[in-house]
């Protein structure tokens with residue numbers, strides 16, 4: 003396992019800018035303080051990723067509740083939220099999101115935007131990579147936090163290709179942090 | 185129409201000197217018998233259809249996702265283009281992304297066009313310039329793309345050559361626009377993308393028309409033969425000749441030779457990628473082994489006694505790979521010589537001897553007429569010794585080697601599909617090959633994992649060993665390419681398509697860069713075929729679609745009719761046959777609506793965009809050719825969906841459903857501006873999963889012109905598919921209801937409640953057009 007802030011898929015090198023490596027949840031404190039309109043984006047891979055006793059859909063629900071965040075599920079992940087009767091989740095395509103996040107006045111499907119922060123995971127690595135590239139270049143009003151296990155160079159903060167156990171520990175720390183450290 | 189001058193001379197002496205093979209052609213095809221009036225844009229230049237492109241590009245704006253944020257195309261660079269920075273030439277990030285999209289479309293078009301040029305020149309040489317072009321019975325409107333774009337009806341190979349001249353000129357212009365210091369606006373780059381896509385469609389139509397006319401392929405035949413397909417179908421008792429690529433000419437010389445010498449009991453010919461379709465179209469005794477991404481899995485098994493490559497989508501390390509299993513390679517195309525020595529002028533027996541002895545890894549033969557003899561002789565000579573050889577490691581050997589795995593994850597990090605190769609290797613160490621077999625199912629055969637492995641493991645070969653049983657079981661019957669759609673078939677379905685009662689035409693085309701195996705293509709096709717959509721297909725998608733058997737052991741082609749009608753699965757053929765899919769949409773306008781096609785591009789595209797519920801899907805799109813094929817559909821206003829890897833094309837063309845202005849059309853009857861429902865919502869879209877692609881497909885077939893009955897049928901499917909894959913009733917149905925007759929009857933209460941909640945108001949159903957000049961009386 004690499005544990006370095008380099009693109010997880012080795013060919014996916016991009017350009018001069020790269021995300022900062024998030025080695026602990028605390029580094030997010032300042033951004034969480036500054037950004038109050040937060041959106042959580044959850045892709046289809048979340049359905050098959052475990053976290054604690056549940057999966058990464060359960061984690062999304064917990065994060066959404068703790069951090070007062072709307073969820074947009076992509077690639078059909080919405081079905082899992084519907085099945086869990088979680089209503090603060092809506093569906094959009096990853097590519098639609100990549101487009102809409104470029105627009106400063108986009109209020110989103112809940113009508114509660116414009117968002118100033120996204121947290122994102124679960125979209126296939128390369129596709130999330132391209133989405134975040136759109137945000138980095140054209141959606142500069144957004145602070146992008148990638149909370150998938152692997153390094154996403156176009157976010158502001160991203161994990162440096164985490165070991166699995168460590169990754170899940172930090173996820174729990176983030177959960178606590180967005181909830182105001184309760 | 186201008187008078188044409190044309191002459192050809194083997195040798196001519198002029199004031200400029202002595203010329204060999206001189207060919208002069210001025211002007212266009214003379215067609216005094218065609219009384220259809222010429223439309224406004226015959227042989228359009230790169231800017232003649234710019235205003236039509238801009239209409240589409242306003243409605244569907246590019247969403248750029250920079251795939252590379254620097255530019256290194258000239259020596260003023262590298263330039264950092266991130267954010268709002270500009271390069272030394274003045275170009276910004278959006279311009280650069282659009283430029284790369286254009287570069288890709290140019291490359292794709294060039295590949296098809298060079299293929300087309302080669303075919304036409306070769307066929308002229310063989311059969312003469314006056315050889316008629318025949319699309320088949322019931323195709324009175326033959327060559328619809330040519331008619332639409334050029335205003336000409338190509339009737340002979342010579343005419344075909346004139347049309348390719350036009351294509352080559354256009355490609356030259358659009359290619360030159362990519363140079364530093366030429367085009368600077370993303371909008372104009374994008375318009376040229378559409379232009380070269382249109383030119384590509386034209387070049388493909390000519391290529392397929394030329395080969396169908398002369399090479400004994402099915403001609404617009406709904407009953408094109410079922411042929412054997414899959415690795416398990418290859419008969420190891422015979423010498424096996426593997427052909428890879430897209431150009432039928434060298435492959436045809438093989439099947440011709442085998443037929444002439446009555447050697448079918450000794451030799452097998454199997455194709456991969458589009459050559460597979462074209463050789464089986466010509467000779468159904470040949471076999472379709474698999475799509476492009478199956479190259480390594482077949483070669484590594486050592487089954488090919490000789491490998492003959494022509495052009496496009498051939499693995500560029502083919503010689504290295506074939507050498508590992510002692511299969512000689514014969515390259516036949518000047519575009520893909522593969523570093524092999526040229527043996528074209530040598531006596532056949534001496535070439536055969538050299539190849540059989542292993543003295544050379546392979547050779548280049550540019551004279552296609554001798555390829556068949558050389559390949560067949562080599563394969564038959566090598567077969568007995570090669571069958572005794574073992575090329576793959578045993579399970580025991582794999583287990584032993586796996587013990588040294590460094591657990592470095594490099595194999596996973598190299599894998600485009602993020603397959604957990606390392607875990608599979610670690611399982612193999614314990615003797616469990618099942619995880620490697622799973623990887624094999626989702627694998628696109630790129631071998632990047634093994635290139636990355638510090639232990640130099642032949643990981644893909646290990647997967648092939650793990651998937652041995654699956655390989656042997658790959659036995660299917662697939663319907664080979666039929667070519668064009670008949671006018672009579674269009675006559676039969678034109679009205680239900682335009683009125684929306686056949687809910688849509690869905691075209692599965694393109695490459696095999698699947699995110700999770702080829703079965704997905706079958707799944708998507710079956711999902712919509714069973715709902716009585718028309719399914720058309722071509723290329724590698726058509727192969728993968730046929731590689732699933734149902735409980736009765738039948739493939740989708742055996743279950744479903746090849747006639748262009750509701751619930752069918754129609755394989756038109758190889759990639760160049762894609763033009764028939766566009767051609768079918770164009771013919772609907774001509775036959776059902778009696779619109780003139782001749783040089784009348786914008787009007788017909790406008791018609792198709794608003795009335796023909798067609799969607800293209802290229803689930804495994806990977807190539808620049810797929811990009812140019814998609815671009816041809818975009819200019820016709822037909823939406824295209826690609827799989828998640830398609831996000832790497834770096835720009836989508838997306839609509840904004842809530843922007844009423846974007847969905848406002850003219851009512852051609854009155855000239856009024858009328859707001860329509862957002863359909864089709866997007867023009868180019870990468871879907872993350874099959875679920876998303878299915879939901880989107882059901883939505884993208886909606887058109888402003890649907891009748892009430894048609895709209896309600898389309899909405900019922902959309903709702904059902906949405907509920908199946910997303911688990912809830914879609915909340916945007918009210919937007920698509922214009923009048924109460926649009927409401928699917930069984931869901932009336934639910935929809936009425938949604939309409940009420942959203943303060944729905946009845947809407948007008950216009951005769952929709954984006955073109956002011958289409959308004960009766962000229963829109964004044």
Ligand code: SF4
Nearest residue numbers: 255258261263271273
């Ligand atoms: S083409 Fe333009 S952007 Fe690219 S390297 Fe040259 S100056 Fe820079």
Ligand code: SF4
Nearest residue numbers: 599627628630631633
């Ligand atoms: S060969 Fe298959 S497993 Fe290996 S990197 Fe390519 S897709 Fe992944």
Ligand code: SF4
Nearest residue numbers: 589590592593595637
């Ligand atoms: S790259 Fe090779 S050594 Fe490294 S984990 Fe994969 S199989 Fe093992």
